[in-house]
Amino acid sequence: MRQLNRLNQFQRLWQPSSGAPQQTTITELAARCFCSERHVRTLLRQASEAGWLRWRAQAGRGRRGTLTFLVDPEQLRNTMMEQALESGQQQSALALAQLAPVALRALLQPILGGRWQNNTATLRIPYYRPLEPLRPGFMPGRAEQHLSGQIFSGLTRFDSRADEPVGDLAHHWRIGDGGLRWHFYIRSTLRWHNGDPVHAAQLAERLEMLLALPPLRRLFASVRRIEATPGQGLTFILSRPDYWLAHRLASYCSRLAHPQQPETGTGPFRLQRFGPELIRLENHDRYHLGHPLIQAIEYWITPGLFGQDLGTSCRHPVQIAIGAPEELSSLQMVSRSISLGFCYLALRRSRRLSRAQAGRIINLIHRTPLLQNLPLDDDLIAPSRDLLPGWAIPLADDDPGVALPARLTLVYHLPVELHTMAERLRDLLAEQGCTLTVVFHNAKSWDDCPALADADLLMGDRLIGEAPEYVLEQWLRCDPLWPRVLGRVGYTRLGETLDAVQAKEDADVRHAALREVFHRLMADGTLTPLFNYQYKISAPPGVNGIALNALGWFDFTRAWLPAAGGE
DSSP states (O other), X not given: OHHHHHHHHHHHHHGGGTTSOEEEOHHHHHHHTTSOHHHHHHHHHHHHHTTSEEEEOOSSTTOOEEEEESSOHHHHHHHHXXXXXXXXXXXXXXXXXXXXXXXXXXXXXXXSEEEEETTEEEEEEEESSXXXXXXXXXXXXXXXXXHHXXXXXXXXXXXXXXXXXXXXXEEEEEEEGGGTEEEEEEOTTOBOTTSOBOOHHHHHHHHHHHHTSHHHHHHTTTEEEEEEETTTEEEEEESSOOTTHHHHHHSGGGOBOOSSOTTOOOSSEEEEEEOSSEEEEEEOTTOSSSOOSSSEEEEEEOTTTTOTTOOSSEEETTEEEOSOGGGGGGOEEEEEEEEEEEEEEEEOOSSSSOHHHHHHHHHHHHSSSTTTTOOOOTTSEEEOSBSXXXXXXXXXXXXXXXXXXXXXXXXXXXXXXXXHHHXXXXXHHHHTTOEEEEEEEOSSSSTTOGGGGGOSEEEEEEOOOSSHHHHHHHHHHHOTHHHHHHHHHHHHHHHHHHHHHHTOXXXXXXXXXHHHHHHHHHHTTSEEEEEXXXXXXXXXXXXXXXXXXXXXXXXXGGOBOOOTTOO
């Protein structure tokens, strides 16, 4: 990078005297800068014209001239980075910042949040961790799930204003043959982010690629084949009715990338850059639904850059602040809600843990102040006795005469609040004469967790986006937790029950049947919710259109900034 090279050369000139005037020769300066004498004269001339230094040569070969510095390298670096950011050259700013993260912090602070730059409305979100690649299928992170929905589209989509999925790439669909044939009518004006038209055959090819993934094969177990039909149509032929199919196709795991270009989608924003320090989205001017009101979204990945208290985009991952750290106290709370997603405890009954003992543990959790007294930040969690609103835990009467096993093993994964929960549960069970061995699986899901095989108790986090009943059905069908908790016979029986539930055409009847499945899991001590999160988003004045969605993020297409210089 040219600017970085110029800065490096300036630093080489500066270092011997730390900025004090120098008596030196062209030959010495050329050796210091590892270049020819001719090139160093060019460097001195350019730096002088830029106002960085003053060079006064003395007549005669070998005579010493005077080199006077007018700026220091830190000032110069700051100026270069600010110019790069103002002109939208994010990569140049990052390259310069590798030399001085502190300088990057100083420069980022005034431009985080919303700003017009080069007549482009840009929203910059500092984020506390690198994002995982947007791979096909299931992803555990809320931020990755949300980002996928801004870049890729599905055949259908969830809409907060509708109870059931609505059209996306497909403008509508029809169901025939008693639920065994679903025909989707694809929009004729669709464009990929690269400008090419979208063909139904491409969507069919990408869907077949998705269905080759084992977790999605389980999710779409009822799909026998997919056919691209004349007139931009896609037909799904099923082996048994599945009235969750439109929901499955609206889920983030089913959004469709170009079959040969996995980063190219059809969503409202195209991916311009995806790196460990910076992610940049730019709006898709051929988007088929409501056009975004903002031109660019940037995630600035700044772990530890603003200190260890996550005082940047996240005081906590569920509480997002769009703005600079020193502005946190003055940011406006624009949206808040209690998450439908929850942290949970699952109990595997075996010769070590009976149903009565599992019920005793659940009562110890929910009939004592354990959840209310967790030493966590105020206003972060909300203890829950409902799996979903209205799906209450069927707590049995407590029987203190039930003795707990002498030893049990708890395995848990992220989020970090479960560290505290595990410690408090270990102390609580120790008071009952039970030694709890605690094992942490450092991940956001149960994938590739060898400790599952020995676990009696399991704690994790279940994200819930739109269509919560469907998300819970997907959880039971696809999460590797359930075969371990229920055993082979129990999991087979669960699958048969879910197949019967999905065959119910009426949504209310289907939801009621699924609720009964979870009621049984809670009643027999297999599952209990622990707490929900309190989602929050704060933003500086001038950033508009921000409202929390079901994942605790906000729809980027609805955010907007007043025109530059306007009110």
